[in-house]
Amino acid sequence: MPFLEIDDLHKTFGPNVALHRFDMTIEQGEIITFLGPSGCGKTTVLRMIAGFETPTRGTIRLNGRNVTHMRTRDRAVGMVFQAYALFPNMTVAQNIGFGLKVAKRSQKEIDARVSEMLELIKLPQLAARYPWQLSGGQQQRVALARALASKPQVLLLDEPLSALDAKIRVSLREDIRALQRELGITSIFVTHDQEEALSISDRIVVMNDGRVEQIGSPLDIYNFPRTRFVASFVGTLNILAGRVIDPGSGRIAVDGQELVTSRPLPPDDAGKERLLALRPEAIMLEPPSNGRNSLAATVEQISFLGAVVRIRARVSNAVVSLDVFNDPNRILPECGQPVALGFSHDNLLVLDENAR
Structure with a gap:
């Protein structure tokens, strides 16, 4: 039995639909990430799991219990917020x-x-300090400890690193993963x-406009995006239009x-236009060869980005x-020079026809 079950979750705020039919099962011990742009519905789902929002319809079960309309304090969940709180x-x-x-435990x-x-x-040496005497990273560690102190069944983290600078974010996300x-x-x-x-998750739920676009492991989400949105939101991507022969x-x-392409297409696709996805790192500058795709192109721009x-x-x-x-030993082409772009069949992905 799944540890956390979310079934047909739907949420409206007046005439506005914030979440459309969210379904998911989560196993015990997994770390799941809801990924998407602002306003996509990811925090709405989190708040309904926590009990801060009530679903318009749908069911949430935690360890076999229906907690959909249960008070937050009775759900055995811990919450870490963006603003430390x-x-x-x-x-x-x-x-x-x-x-x-608050739970009336003994001192x-x-x-x-x-x-x-x-x-x-x-942070055992900082027990007597006050929040204003701590760095942002230290405050978020304390918030994490507070959420874990009551031994919750589920830990919910709402953009806990977004207020921190880049270096601390990397360090703290590694710590969160290790603790989890x-x-x-x-x-x-x-x-x-x-x-x-990509770095912290067992599985990722990519969301857009209140809907789930794709659920999968970080490798699946990055390497095998199913929709144009997922392909373009996760990583840099080339989108090409092709006609099926x-x-x-x-x-x-x-x-x-x-x-x-990486897979056969439906028989009725003959003559249709389909969108193709190709990651920049999958392409090599090489002459045409058997067993690989090749595109003739002309160099327009070369940008040095450090290691790449x-x-x-x-x-x-x-x-x-x-x-x-x-x-440093590589001879790069010059702008205006014709080149052959080589890549394997497996790296050329066909996006879902009905992708938004």
């Missing part, structure tokens, strides 16, 4: 132990649990940052040049970007 008049230790105090039990949490977040694995706690992480989602063999023409050199080349009405490592 620490009590400024309480010390670090008092903040961490606040939920246990001895509270002290022991607070000490355990301070060790877990590696150590404790084995089922966790849901909300972010609009694709790098965070032979659906059975996956042959498709782009600017009069024949390519072979990005080359932009024109194929008729489309511009294709490709990335190569910055090797």
Whole structure:
């Protein structure tokens, strides 16, 4: 039985639909990330799981219990917010132990649990400090410890790193992942940052306009996007338009040049236009060879990005970007030079026809 079940979840605010038929099952110990732009519905789902919002319709089951209309305090969930939400008049230790105090635990039990949490977040020396005496990263660690202190069944993290600078964000997301694995706690992480989602998740739920676009592992989401939105939102992507020549063999023409796709196409696709997706790192500058696709193009721009050199080349009405490592011994083409862009059949993906 799945640990957390979300069935046909729907939410409206007046005439506005914030969430359309959200369905998902989550296993115990998984860390799931809801990824998407602002206003896509990801935080709405999180707030309904937490009990801060009531679904217009649908069911939420946690460990076999229907918690859809249960009070937040009775759901056994912990929540970490973007803005820390620490009590400024309480010390670090008092903040961490606040939920246990509300639950009327003994002072001895509270002290022991607070000490355990301070060790877990590696801040035992800061127990007597107040939030204003801490850095942003330290405050978020305290907020995480407070959420974990009551031993929740599910940990909910609502963009917990977005207020921090880049270096601290990377460090803290690694710590969150390590803690989650150590404790084995089922966790849901909300972010609009694709790098965070790819690095921290067991599975990613990509959302757009209140709908689920795709659910899958980080590798699946990045390498095998099903819709144009997923392909363009996660990573850099080249989108090409092609006309299907032979659906059975996956042959498709782009600017009069024949390519072979990663999979066969439906028989009734013959003659239709389909959108193709191709990642920049999948392309190489190489002459045509058997078993690989090749596109004739003309170099338009070369950009040095440190470890990577990005080359932009024109194929008729489309511009294709490709990335190569910055090797000082590599001879790069010049702007205006004709080149052959080579890539495997497996790297040329056909996006779903009904993708928005």
